[in-house]
Amino acid sequence: MSVDAAASAVETRVADALDAARLRRLQALGIFCGFTAGAWLGAAEAPTKLVTIGVSPFVISLAMVLGVFLARWSVPALIQGTAYVGADLRQAPHLVVWAILAGCLWAVANTLTIFAIRDVGLSIAFPLWNTNSLLGILWGFVFFNELRDAGWSRWLGVLGGTLVMFAGATLLALASSTVATRELAFRGVVAALTAGVLWGTMYIPYRKAYLSGMSPLSFVTFFTIGEVAMMGGLAIGFTGGVAPLWQELARAQAVLFWLLLGGFVWVIGDLFQQYAAKYVGISRGIPLSNTNQLWGLLWGILVFGELAGAGRGTYGQVIGGSLLMALGAGAIALASATGREHLRWREAAARESRRYGIDPEYVAARMAGREATTAPPRRRWIDWLIVAAATAVFVVFAALAEVPPLALPWARVALLALAMLALLGGCGWTLWRATRFS
Numbered sequence: 001m002s003v004d005a006a007a008s009a010v011e012t013r014v015a016d017a018l019d020a021a022r023l024r025r026l027q028a029l030g031i032f033c034g035f036t037a038g039a040w041l042g043a044a045e046a047p048t049k050l051v052t053i054g055v056s057p058f059v060i061s062l063a064m065v066l067g068v069f070l071a072r073w074s075v076p077a078l079i080q081g082t083a084y085v086g087a088d089l090r091q092a093p094h095l096v097v098w099a100i101l102a103g104c105l106w107a108v109a110n111t112l113t114i115f116a117i118r119d120v121g122l123s124i125a126f127p128l129w130n131t132n133s134l135l136g137i138l139w140g141f142v143f144f145n146e147l148r149d150a151g152w153s154r155w156l157g158v159l160g161g162t163l164v165m166f167a168g169a170t171l172l173a174l175a176s177s178t179v180a181t182r183e184l185a186f187r188g189v190v191a192a193l194t195a196g197v198l199w200g201t202m203y204i205p206y207r208k209a210y211l212s213g214m215s216p217l218s219f220v221t222f223f224t225i226g227e228v229a230m231m232g233g234l235a236i237g238f239t240g241g242v243a244p245l246w247q248e249l250a251r252a253q254a255v256l257f258w259l260l261l262g263g264f265v266w267v268i269g270d271l272f273q274q275y276a277a278k279y280v281g282i283s284r285g286i287p288l289s290n291t292n293q294l295w296g297l298l299w300g301i302l303v304f305g306e307l308a309g310a311g312r313g314t315y316g317q318v319i320g321g322s323l324l325m326a327l328g329a330g331a332i333a334l335a336s337a338t339g340r341e342h343l344r345w346r347e348a349a350a351r352e353s354r355r356y357g358i359d360p361e362y363v364a365a366r367m368a369g370r371e372a373t374t375a376p377p378r379r380r381w382i383d384w385l386i387v388a389a390a391t392a393v394f395v396v397f398a399a400l401a402e403v404p405p406l407a408l409p410w411a412r413v414a415l416l417a418l419a420m421l422a423l424l425g426g427c428g429w430t431l432w433r434a435t436r437f438s
Helices: 003-017 020-044 046-053 057-079 082-091 095-120 122-129 132-144 152-176 182-211 216-239 242-251 253-280 282-289 292-303 312-334 339-356 360-367 381-400 410-435
Strands: none
Touching: 020 046, 020 253, 020 282, 020 292, 020 312, 020 339, 020 410, 046 253, 057 082, 057 095, 057 216, 057 242, 057 253, 057 381, 082 216, 082 381, 095 122, 095 182, 095 216, 122 152, 122 182, 122 292, 122 312, 132 152, 132 182, 132 282, 132 312, 132 339, 152 282, 152 312, 182 216, 182 253, 182 282, 182 339, 182 360, 216 242, 216 253, 242 253, 253 282, 253 381, 253 410, 282 312, 292 312, 292 410, 339 360
8 A cells, every 4th residue: 555545544534433523522531631630640749748758759759660660550451451452562563662762751750850849849840840731732733733724713722821831830930949948949940840841752652652543551551661660770870779779768668658659649640641642632631631730739738738938929929820830721722623633633643554554444443532343352360460469569568658757637638639539530431431441
């Protein structure tokens, strides 16, 4: 089949499978996934506050990555089964390399966020690294035809939202100098912004995966290989070797469960973020998931007492900056893709299909949120073994855990947790009904 014929085949099949009503439904689903991702990604950073009680940033990041590893294999095994993951891998084996690369970028960025939290606090660091939205918009336009033929109103929403986000980030950067020493404020701001750059670049593999048809649940299993390898190397290198790292982990034994749990929570949020990127693109899905800045603000101020004793001006800057960034992200996300723009998405999918020799039928079905075959995913004994092993690890570390020496208002913690669970249940059910997690 010629290049033009392959492109035409993908575009025709997607058009047949994705009528206007289906497109609207998937875009609404993507928006819902983005908001749910924000809640869970925001909560996942809460355990990193342990850096303030003397736990090494590298131990925190490594333990979180180990929790991520357990979740990235057990959750897909439970929902779809490893046979489903293997089928996806056979269709698009090239995406393993992209997933590992994305995992490496994530590990470095996550470590930088811990330094940022230590130096300028959770409520300030969050919005700064969420400038990754800006790179997501850029890469979506340059590489994947997002916002092409979108119309002036969509462009106005995206560009206007971008400017508002810049204003919010600037306001928060100024506020940071009032809650930390000048040296710590500068270092924390640089760490947060660098994390944003790395995460913004990480979204390129995301979009390649979903234009190629791979399920998010399949993609994340290979993503974690890069995370563990990179984070393990960083932890060993910066702590002085395997023995010193082991000693650090042993000293932190009582809090490792909370860090593993933070990694697990992060994976839940990341999965919803992946579905948002799939169904509304990275130029819209990433800003939506970056509403985690508001959840970070809630956790930072309501639970951890950040900004306690600060003046009204500082509160005004932090809250105002966060709201500005959230409004900007909302404006970007609500500039939904039109039929003409989605046609350009199909062209990008056709390009991926012909470049890597992927079955056009498979790509078309997955872009429409459907399966290429009617056979349901089947779980085997190995899937239940993976789930049981991951559960056992969490149970063992839970038995060793101690409540961290932080004075926490548990009623507020419970309220935030209930809100997260409500979003998880509602969005998970909607995603299953609409796509069967395709």
